Amino acid sequence: MRNFILLVCLGLWLGACGPSSTVTTPDNFVSLPEDDLDWRPYHYKAVSPDGAVILVREHDNEELSGSLAYWTEALTREIKAEKGYTLRESTELKVGGLTGNHLRWDALYGGENYRYDIALFVTKDLIITVETAGSAEQYERYSKEFDSAVKSLRLD
Amino acid sequence: MYHRFSPVPRARTPLLLLTAVAVGLVGCASGGSADYAMAKSEAPGDYFSYSDESGGAGLSVVEAEEGKPAPEKVQLLGEQGGETTPSQEGPKNNEVTRVILYSADLGLFVFDFKKTLTAAVDITKAEGGYVQASTSSSVTLRVPAAKFEAVLEKLDKLGDANFRNVVGTDVTEEYLDLSIRLRNMEALRDRLAALLLQAKEVKDALEIEKELARVTGDIESLKGRLRYLSDRAAFSVITLRLEPKTSEQVQVDHIPLPFGWLRQYGLGEVLQ
Numbered sequence: 073m074r075n076f077i078l079l080v081c082l083g084l085w086l087g088a089c090g091p092s093s094t095v096t097t098p099d100n101f102v103s104l105p106e107d108d109l110d111w112r113p114y115h116y117k118a119v120s121p122d123g124a125v126i127l128v129r130e131h132d133n134e135e136l137s138g139s140l141a142y143w144t145e146a147l148t149r150e151i152k153a154e155k156g157y158t159l160r161e162s163t164e165l166k167v168g169g170l171t172g173n174h175l176r177w178d179a180l181y182g183g184e185n186y187r188y189d190i191a192l193f194v195t196k197d198l199i200i201t202v203e204t205a206g207s208a209e210q211y212e213r214y215s216k217e218f219d220s221a222v223k224s225l226r227l228d
Numbered sequence: 229m230y231h232r233f234s235p236v237p238r239a240r241t242p243l244l245l246l247t248a249v250a251v252g253l254v255g256c257a258s259g260g261s262a263d264y265a266m267a268k269s270e271a272p273g274d275y276f277s278y279s280d281e282s283g284g285a286g287l288s289v290v291e292a293e294e295g296k297p298a299p300e301k302v303q304l305l306g307e308q309g310g311e312t313t314p315s316q317e318g319p320k321n322n323e324v325t326r327v328i329l330y331s332a333d334l335g336l337f338v339f340d341f342k343k344t345l346t347a348a349v350d351i352t353k354a355e356g357g358y359v360q361a362s363t364s365s366s367v368t369l370r371v372p373a374a375k376f377e378a379v380l381e382k383l384d385k386l387g388d389a390n391f392r393n394v395v396g397t398d399v400t401e402e403y404l405d406l407s408i409r410l411r412n413m414e415a416l417r418d419r420l421a422a423l424l425l426q427a428k429e430v431k432d433a434l435e436i437e438k439e440l441a442r443v444t445g446d447i448e449s450l451k452g453r454l455r456y457l458s459d460r461a462a463f464s465v466i467t468l469r470l471e472p473k474t475s476e477q478v479q480v481d482h483i484p485l486p487f488g489w490l491r492q493y494g495l496g497e498v499l500q
């Protein structure tokens with residue numbers, strides 16, 4: 073009986089440790105198996121056949137209790153200063169009951185023009201981001217897929 | 229050769245008589261009154277003229293007063309519509325200013341090549357210039373000589389400086405030499421044409437025509453070179469070369485926050 077209780081507690085703990093956000097993989101994209109993402113700082117990655125990427129990350133906000141405005145400014149400052157990207161647009165976003173900010177960046181990567189968008193959502197316990205990235209050409213080609221992935225974000 | 233940033237520093241010296249070079253022209257017995265003048269841009273002090281009104285001409289090199297207007301475009305007077313009088317403005321006859329061809333090579337670190345190149349072209353066109361050539365990471369611009377420095381300053385602000393080289397090449401001597409040779413050749417052509425009319429033998433006429441053709445070819449060649457120099461003097465060349473700006477060149481003016489995961493964002497991580 074004691075072992076059973078321990079097992080149940082362990083199961084609940086493990087369950088609580090797993091990622092709680094999911095997105096639907098769009099057509100033309102393939103998501104990587106979870107095992108391939110071990111030790112990666114993200115728990116979801118999908119790629120198009122020519123390398124455009126959708127990425128989902130989660131960070132703990134339970135102890136930090138930062139607001140959406142706080143993390144938006146922190147992330148914006150960090151990317152501007154450290155990466156040198158240009159913020160093209162920042163818009164409010166409502167998805168699945170969550171309110172977030174969509175940060176759209178222009179970036180130079182390997183001498184080519186790239187687009188890099190981060191949809192940032194903040195809850196009491198979590199900071200969730202959905203990143204979409206690709207060359208300017210890929211961005212045009214997959215804009216619908218990128219949008220559908222962001223809009224499909226759900227919290228368990 | 230001049231290596232400096234300002235294209236017309238000497239223009240700040242009012243009516244500076246740089247050099248008085250009297251060149252006695254020998255063999256100019258055409259008796260013609262053709263005048264050749266070149267006004268190099270509207271930059272103060274940039275005026276060039278050559279005249280020969282008495283069969284034996286004197287040439288001198290001067291600089292005009294600062295602020296004195298000069299014709300907007302470099303031209304070789306005497307070639308257009310039979311123009312034979314020197315410009316009404318600028319220095320007196322028998323005087324020339326220095327003819328200097330300015331060019332600049334400007335290297336910048338930028339994030340966005342396309343935006344920077346578009347901005348550079350806009351700046352150039354606003355100042356009356358044009359694009360001579362362009363690639364995905366560089367552009368060769370031609371700007372009016374008078375706007376050379378102003379355009380360079382504006383382009384400089386489009387990114388972080390990588391390198392900047394400004395060169396001025398003095399072609400005054402070549403220009404004068406070509407002008408004299410052109411005048412002599414035209415006089416020779418006129419004499420040959422007169423001789424051709426007087427030729428009685430077919431053999432003589434053919435010989436003269438052959439010589440006339442050679443001289444005419446030389447004249448066109450000289451005019452072409454003069455036109456090139458005039459154009460180069462009127463429109464300076466600025467070559468803008470872009471290099472990608474990476475985080476190493478970014479002026480970091482913020483204090484990193486103690487959340488390491490923030491620094492994991494970016495294309496490097498996402499596209500790996």
